[in-house]
Amino acid sequence: xxxxxxxxxxxxxxxxxxxxxxxxxxxxxxxxxxxxxxxxxxxxxxxxxxxxxxxxxxxxxxxxxxxxxxxxxxxxxxxxxxxxxxxxxxxxxxxxxxxxxxxxxxxxxxxxxxxxxxxxxxxxxxxxxxxxxxxxxxxxxxxxxxxxxxxxxxxxxxxxxxxxxxxxxxxxxxxxxxxxxxxxxxxxxxxxxxxxxxxxxxxxxxxxxxxxxxxxxxxxxxxxxxxxxxxxxxxxxxxxxxxxxxxxxxxxxxxxxxxxxxxxxxxxxxxxxxxxxxxxxxxxxxxxxxxxxxxxxxxxxxxxxxxxxxxxxxxxxxxxxxxxxxxxxxxxxxxxxxxxxxxxxxxxxxxxxxxxxxxxxxxxxxxxxxxxxxxxxxxxxxxxxxxxxxxxxxxxxxxxxxxxxxxxxxxxxxxxxxxxxxxxxxxxxxxxxxxxxxxxxxxxxxxxxxxxxxxxxxxxxxxxxxxxxxxx
Amino acid sequence: xxxxxxxxxxxxxxxxxxxxxxxxxxxxxxxxxxxxxxxxxxxxxxxxxxxxxxxxxxxxxxxxxxxxxxxxxxxxxxxxxxxxxxxxxxxxxxxxxxxxxxxxxxxxxxxxxxxxxxxxxxxxxxxxxxxxxxxxxxxxxxxxxxxxxxxxxxxxxxxxxxxxxxxxxxxxxxxxxxxxxxxxxxxxxxxxxxxxxxxxxxxxxxxxxxxxxxxxxxx
Numbered sequence: 001x002x003x004x005x006x007x008x009x010x011x012x013x014x015x016x017x018x019x020x021x022x023x024x025x026x027x028x029x030x031x032x033x034x035x036x037x038x039x040x041x042x043x044x045x046x047x048x049x050x051x052x053x054x055x056x057x058x059x060x061x062x063x064x065x066x067x068x069x070x071x072x073x074x075x076x077x078x079x080x081x082x083x084x085x086x087x088x089x090x091x092x093x094x095x096x097x098x099x100x101x102x103x104x105x106x107x108x109x110x111x112x113x114x115x116x117x118x119x120x121x122x123x124x125x126x127x128x129x130x131x132x133x134x135x136x137x138x139x140x141x142x143x144x145x146x147x148x149x150x151x152x153x154x155x156x157x158x159x160x161x162x163x164x165x166x167x168x169x170x171x172x173x174x175x176x177x178x179x180x181x182x183x184x185x186x187x188x189x190x191x192x193x194x195x196x197x198x199x200x201x202x203x204x205x206x207x208x209x210x211x212x213x214x215x216x217x218x219x220x221x222x223x224x225x226x227x228x229x230x231x232x233x234x235x236x237x238x239x240x241x242x243x244x245x246x247x248x249x250x251x252x253x254x255x256x257x258x259x260x261x262x263x264x265x266x267x268x269x270x271x272x273x274x275x276x277x278x279x280x281x282x283x284x285x286x287x288x289x290x291x292x293x294x295x296x297x298x299x300x301x302x303x304x305x306x307x308x309x310x311x312x313x314x315x316x317x318x319x320x321x322x323x324x325x326x327x328x329x330x331x332x333x334x335x336x337x338x339x340x341x342x343x344x345x346x347x348x349x350x351x352x353x354x355x356x357x358x359x360x361x362x363x364x365x366x367x368x369x370x371x372x373x374x375x376x377x378x379x380x381x382x383x384x385x386x387x388x389x390x391x392x393x394x395x396x397x398x399x400x401x402x403x404x405x406x407x408x409x410x411x412x413x414x415x416x417x418x419x420x421x422x423x424x425x426x427x428x429x430x431x432x433x434x435x436x437x438x439x440x441x442x443x444x445x446x447x448x449x450x451x452x453x454x455x456x457x458x459x460x461x462x463x464x465x466x467x468x469x470x471x472x
Numbered sequence: 473x474x475x476x477x478x479x480x481x482x483x484x485x486x487x488x489x490x491x492x493x494x495x496x497x498x499x500x501x502x503x504x505x506x507x508x509x510x511x512x513x514x515x516x517x518x519x520x521x522x523x524x525x526x527x528x529x530x531x532x533x534x535x536x537x538x539x540x541x542x543x544x545x546x547x548x549x550x551x552x553x554x555x556x557x558x559x560x561x562x563x564x565x566x567x568x569x570x571x572x573x574x575x576x577x578x579x580x581x582x583x584x585x586x587x588x589x590x591x592x593x594x595x596x597x598x599x600x601x602x603x604x605x606x607x608x609x610x611x612x613x614x615x616x617x618x619x620x621x622x623x624x625x626x627x628x629x630x631x632x633x634x635x636x637x638x639x640x641x642x643x644x645x646x647x648x649x650x651x652x653x654x655x656x657x658x659x660x661x662x663x664x665x666x667x668x669x670x671x672x673x674x675x676x677x678x679x680x681x682x683x684x685x686x687x688x689x690x691x
Binding site: 029162284 | 488489490492494495498499500502503505506507516517523526527548551555556557558560561563564565583586588590591594595626647648649650653660661665666668669671672675676679682683685686687688689690691
């Protein structure tokens with residue numbers, strides 16, 4: 001019998017029961033909650049007169065709607081200008097109070113983007129099953145946890161039963177061996193992977209990321225990779241536990257301590273794929289081959305290396321791809337044959353659950369230090385992923401570096417990644433963004449998103465157009 | 473949960489791959505704390521020529537004449553014919569809520585994104601995966617039927633797992649037993665899971681013994 005993948009191990013350890021119809025009941029250790037996808041679930045609980053199965057398995061934080069400008073933020077929930085957003089954040093506060101769920105409220109220093117806060121606080125631990133009503137829950141797989149996004153009906157299901165009805169996914173391994181070039185980051189690696197397998201390449205699969213390049217990444221980098229597994233169609237991204245993982249978790253506020261810590265680490269050290277395990281699909285990339293990446297279209301798979309030129313729809317393999325390319329070029333206001341480095345930017349956004357951690361902010365600050373944002377760039381926002389990251393960045397003086405360069409230093413939240421608050425792109429604006437989705441209208445009606453790494457976004461802010469960070 | 477048994481309805485085309493949930497229901501409408509009322513904002517950015525805001529009365533908004541759901545022959549559409557990877561992106565259940573509220577109860581496509589696919593079943597919507605070649609052919613038949621006063625009507629029978637075309641062709645589709653059972657009977661799957669409450673408690677007990685740190689209360 002062959003060995004087990006990490007996904008197999010996590011699946012089997014949480015199996016409550018298997019049914020004849022091919023479904024299984026899977027136990028959920030942790031549910032993360034935010035204001036957008038939870039109100040209807042709480043409403044469902046009340047409607048059916050149900051109580052949460054295990055209150056302390058839940059943790060909440062508002063992030064999608066929260067304002068990031070200090071003057072609006074300082075008034076707490078009551079200070080949120082948009083009445084609909086205010087009601088949604090207030091509703092989360094009310095629900096968490098009524099059901100006694102731990103919540104970091106809007107002006108708690110520990111507040112931030114749910115996928116940043118979970119790992120940062122030790123609310124996310126290796127070996128857990130974790131769900132959240134948000135597709136970027138795949139982020140937590142970087143810690144060797146089985147984590148994925150769910151809809152609101154399933155949020156209610158997990159609150160009520162501590163379980164989900166699931167079918168086992170297939171196993172996929174993406175292995176990146178070799179070494180990255182200087183200036184090439186986790187973001188470039190995951191964009192290159194999506195470019196390779198496509199935006200539906202991982203559908204029905206749990207993707208495990210492995211190989212020398214992944215092993216050499218920090219936890220921040222690993223979270224960036226797993227965060228975007230969903231952009232390749234996979235609900236689940238995973239990376240096996242190693243010393244980097246254990247070191248990261250140690251000492252976090254909600255991490256185990258003392259004897260329990262030793263016991264936990266012993267269990268976590270088993271959380272890796274066996275050498276003789278079988279994967280349904282294996283994809284291999286070489287680290288050396290990966291250049292800094294920039295998306296040019298309206299799907300994350302529409303991505304090119306910085307040295308690339310905008311594709312010609314006529315050169316696409318099939319009619320569907322041709323039509324999609326034409327539509328994307330029209331929406332993005334780009335022409336076939338244009339160089340990526342000739343794309344001019346109106347806005348730069350550094351933030352989101354993909355790239356708002358301290359390492360990301362340091363990388364961006366290193367690039368802009370002593371320089372100024374180009375006069376043609378109207379706005380450059382830096383939005384830290386959590387209050388704790390903001391604090392740390394300020395201790396390191398990064399905020400001063402950004403503001404001296406002419407960038408705005410904001411309060412933590414999802415911000416312009418999905419523009420649910422007032423941070424939006426204007427119609428037709430091009431944005432170098434460290435977020436995860438370049439869909440039409442994602443960052444604002446008519447907005448044109450180019451996904452890049454923090455260093456590439458920072459360099460684009462200074463130059464006013466995309467530049468090869470390797471020559472910076 | 474809403475049930476789905478047999479549906480006979482006008483079919484409208486959504487002829488592009490990778491239709492994401494941001495396109496199905498843009499983010500500004502996600503601020504609602506309700507489960508209903510999303511129908512008028514379905515496909516908002518491509519359906520109207522102006523920018524939609526939550527709570528807005530849509531009756532006088534300028535319509536995009538090129539968008540199929542605005543065309544006379546697709547009025548009252550209940551089935552959506554779509555392309556690869558429909559529903560990709562965010563996990564927002566507001567996407568199926570908007571489709572259902574509009575009146576779309578069945579989506580036929582070569583493939584769906586996992587989370588969206590699952591969310592459909594929770595809301596009385598049947599997503600049907602058919603071979604890309606079959607979907608392509610249906611698109612052809614749909615477009616060729618232009619001018620038919622009653623539109624291109626497909627009949628979908630979940631119990632028999634068939635789609636019947638206007639020409640009388642029966643196309644078989646696959647669906648998981650459990651999902652089919654729940655959808656046919658409109659079952660409350662939470663109540664169903666709670667029938668396994670003892671098994672959950674047993675599991676929890678042994679899991680707690682094995683991994684006590686997972687049960688440390690976060691406070």
